[in-house]
Amino acid sequence: MRLSRLDVRHFRNLSNQSLEFPPEGVALIGDNAQGKSNFLEAIYYLETLRSFRGARDEQMLAFDADVFRVAATLEPDRTPEGREPGPRDVAAGFQKRGRKRKVTIDGTEAEKVSEGLGHLAAVIFSPVDVDLVSGGPVERRRFLDIVLSLNEPGYLSQLQLFRKSLRHRNAALKAGQPIAAVTAWDNGLIEAGARVMVARASWIAGRSAAFCAYYARISDGQEARMLYRPNVRVGEEVPEALDGVEEAFRAALADAREGELRRGVTLVGPHRDDVRLQLVDEDSELDLRDYGSGGQRRTAALALRLIEAETIRARQGRKPLILLDDVFAELDEGRSERILDLIDGEETGQVVLTAPKDADVRIRRDLLPRWRIRAGVIEA
DSSP: OEEEEEEEESBTTOOSEEEEOOTTEEEEEOOTTSSHHHHHHHHHHHHHSSOTTOOOGGGGBOTTOSEEEEEEEEEOOOOTTSOOOOOEEEEEEEETTTTEEEEEETTEEOSSGGGGTTSSOEEEEOGGGGHHHHSOHHHHHHHHHHHHHHHSTTHHHHHHHHHHHHHHHHHHHHTTOOHHHHHTTHHHHHHHHHHHHHHHHHHHHHHHHHHHHHHHHHTTSOEEEEEEEOSSOSTTSOOSOHHHHHHHHHHHHHHHHHHHHHHTSOOSSGGGOEEEEEEEOSSOEEEHHHHOOHHHHHHHHHHHHHHHHHHHHHHHOOOOEEEEESTTTTSOHHHHHHHHHHHHHSOOOOEEEEESSGGGOOSSTTTSOEEEEETTEEEO
C-alpha cells in the first residue's frame, strides 16, 4: 500500500486541507515552526494512533477545536501473484469532550480502536528518537511494544490482558485489600506477561545482529549491541519455553510479596523490563545511555529505526513508508552520508521528508516533488 491522499482537519496548526501524494513521496520545505513536524505527526498518527513526540491527543487539537480528524487513502501495490486489491480508506479522530477516539476503515467504524493500527506500515525517523537511547526504560519498552504490536500477531492482545491484570492487581495492593484479592489476578498477570516477555526476547534475539550491523555501518566500524534485560530472570536470559517463564514469574511474585504489600504496587513483571544498548570495544562494554556521545546515541536510535523497517519487510512483506523529520540536522557529515547510503540502499516504499530548504533534501533528491509550508498551509 502507498499513501495517495491525506485529509487533515483541526490537527495542530495545520490548515484544513486535502493533499494528493505522488507515488514516490514528497519533500516538504519550510522554515522552523511552520508545521513540518506536525505534518509528519498527522501521517504517523494513522499508523500508531499516537504522537511520535509523546504528545497527548488533546495536545494535537487545533486551537479552540473540539475534534481533530486525519484520513488517508491507500493505494495497493502489486502482489507477487500480480493481482491488486482495491484502495483502502483509513481515518482516525479524537473528540475532546469525553476523550473519545474513533477509527473508521473503508467508511465503517471499527469495533476496536486497535483495528486502525498498522495500515500504513510507516517508520518515523526524527531527532526526538535519541530519547530511545538517552531516556529511561519506559521509552525503550514503548518502542518494543509498538513494533511488536504492529508486526507480531497476538502480541497486542496479550499486552492488553497483562496491563488489565496489572491495573487491577495494583488497585488491590494500593487499597490494602486481603492477599487473596491481590493474588486473584496473578494467573492472568503471569500467563499474559510471560507471552509478552517471550515475544520481546525472541524479537531482540532475532534482530540483534542487524542492529549491530547497522550501527557499525553508520558509525564507520564502531561496535554496539542490543540486549534484552527482563525484570523476571530465568538463568541468564529469558528462554523461549513459555512454561519456564511462567514458573519464574510466579516465583518472583512470591518472593516480592512482602515488599509489594508494604509499597502497594506490583514490583516484578514485564512492565519493568529494559533494553540495554551498549558500546563494545576490546576492553569494556559501556551503556550508551550513560557513556555514549551525542553522535553515538543518535546512531543507535537510527539503527533501532532501521531494524523496525526491516521487521516490517520480514513480517508483513511490505515496503515501509519512510518518514524523515529533518533527521540529518544533528549528525556529522560522515554519519549523514552513511545513513543516506543505507536508506537509499534499503528496500523502502514512499519517502516523505521535511527540510528547511531545498539543499537539505539529500534522499531521492531528483525524484521527490517539493511542497512548501508556511504557517500550517501546505502548497503542493
